[in-house]
Amino acid sequence: RWYNSSPVLFIEGIDDRDQAEGLIRAILLVDQPLDELPAEPEAWFDHQLTGLKVIRAGIEIGSVVRVDHMPAQDLLAIKTAETEVLLPFIKSFVPRVDLEAGLVEITPPGGLFEDVSEAVDEN
Numbered sequence: 001r002w003y004n005s006s007p008v009l010f011i012e013g014i015d016d017r018d019q020a021e022g023l024i025r026a027i028l029l030v031d032q033p034l035d036e037l038p039a040e041p042e043a044w045f046d047h048q049l050t051g052l053k054v055i056r057a058g059i060e061i062g063s064v065v066r067v068d069h070m071p072a073q074d075l076l077a078i079k080t081a082e083t084e085v086l087l088p089f090i091k092s093f094v095p096r097v098d099l100e101a102g103l104v105e106i107t108p109p110g111g112l113f114e115d116v117s118e119a120v121d122e123n
Contacts, residue, residue: 044097053103054078056113064104076104085112 001008009028014020038045046067054062054076062080067089074089087093087108096105 042091042097044099048099049076049097049104051102052097052099055103055105056108061113076106078106080113087112 011023014023032045034047036045037043037048049064049067052064053060054064062078062085064076065079065084066077068075068077068086075086076089076094078085078087087106093108094104094106096103098105
């Protein structure tokens with residue numbers, strides 16, 4: 001469950017506050033099959049998105065290097081040949097994610113990826 005915008009975890013054998021405080025900022029590892037999908041439609045785990053090719057107007061412009069989880073929305077960190085661009089992970093900017101094809105199709109707003117478009121046009 002959530003408390004003050006933070007997840008709360010109940011662990012068998014951790015019975016008092018002092019024991020629980022010893023686990024603050026602990027890293028929790030979950031054994032999960034790599035090909036398992038989230039229960040919600042149009043949802044993916046970060047590890048499934050990392051490494052996917054990023055396609056804009058039919059041209060590969062980079063790859064997803066990570067997903068940043070922000071309060072307003074998630075951001076895809078996209079590494080291009082020249083830089084890294086953060087793109088809001090919303091349907092209007094990321095209309096298609098195809099895990100089988102290994103790609104993410106994007107339609108970013110004007111101003112993002114402009115340098116990338118120019119570099120692709122020159123090649």
